[in-house]
Amino acid sequence: MLHVQDLVLIAGAGLLGGAMNAIAGGGSFVTLPALVAAGVPSLNANATSTVALVPSALATAFAYRKDFQNFESVKFSTMAALSVVGGVLGALLLISTPQRVFDDIFPFLLLFGVLVFAFGRKLGDFLHTRISVHPAALPVAQFVLGIYGGYFGGAVGVMMLAVWSVLTRASINMMQASRNLLNAAMNATASLFFIFGGLIYWRQMAALLIGAAIGGYVAGHYGRRLEPAKARLAIIGLNSVIVALVFWRQYG
Template identity: 85%
Template sequence: MQDVVFVAGAGLLGGAMNAIAGGGSFVTLPALVAAGVPSLNANATSTVALVPSALATAFAYRKDFQNFEQMKFSTMAAVSVIGGVLGALLLLSTPQRIFDAIFPFLLLFGVLVFAFGRQLGESLRARVKVHPATLPAAQFVLGVYGGYFGGAVGVMMMATWSVLTHASLNMMQASRNLLNAAMNATASLFFIFGGLIYWRQMGALLVGAVIGGYLAGHFGRKLDPALARKMVIGLNAVIVALVFWRQYG
């Protein structure tokens, strides 16, 4: 029961973080591992549990939803789903010992992208000439990453879109949650049928994430985005440091 309450609390916090600034999986994944779930299974379980949260948050931002410039949203959804399938298949073929070894570094990579991805996107925007085919191609790669691991994929999408489009922040918030849900929902089917899910922990995480995601998505506009982002970056950095200490300390 203590593990269930702990995981549910992590889901509440992770869902709220995803709604406000992203990076919720940096809480949910280590929480599942701390509750005794193997890292590969924790990755799959977290993916399944956070899909409804992403949908709930996208619903909260529904009034800001728009198509991308010269690109239908259905196309973006299709390449996200295809990428998510490939990423899920890649995870299913990864041995547990290999994933245990790369898990901390995937978290570290995600935290660095979360912290510096937006600045990198703005810098590239001033230097890169965008071809129309670049946006769906980039989204496909993001889909593969999202289906395999997913840490900071929402931030990666927003950083990529900030380079390739002129979309508003609120529009990107709505789209990233819906596309994240699309790629993760598809990957989740493979994880479920592949037998990777720890159902008791997934249920607790799911309930907490949905509540946290919807409440934060509904009230998140009242928060200072810059302050919220700094707090999330600080929390994520501490968690990743603890993961490295636990594995290599």
């Protein structure tokens, strides 16, 4: 049974998660545990959170629409197609995963996402001057990222930036625009399968969507006053605490 306090918790998580995504990303690390804490099974929480955050992802992608460019050796349309196909496979993989299995790996997926969010870009910059890249590496990597994004998606945007910083010479502005659209493509595609697969908790999704929309709008309007580096550190700290609590609840 869904209680009012659960809806308040979920809407509050959406508010915070939407604001985090607008400033630096990482909002799903708040929304997912909140849904689980409100009684939504972890697999359904993952699907419900994905669907709820699609509108804000599409809005962000639209805002960057004039900055899209082709990558050096791969057309942007090819990257988008690989992302969509990968997202479909990831969504189908999630739908076929038993709830018990996902419960076991859920904390580790969150931990992996937080580590990527914290260190992914630095690792990408470190490897950029030390690795020679085959032309086929970029489309293959994007296909794998699409599968991950469709299955779980935590920090997939940061993962794309880290991978692209190693495999391409694209500017940060171009990468930001591309990752927003490709992230939206993965999530929107996966969401269709989650909806038709019956994984969505609709009332919880509505509360999360409304909270995320408000949080994203407010943060988008006022977030420019924040220092990005400090905001990112605060988000990493918050997400680390949340993941620690998830592990404590699961294994403590």
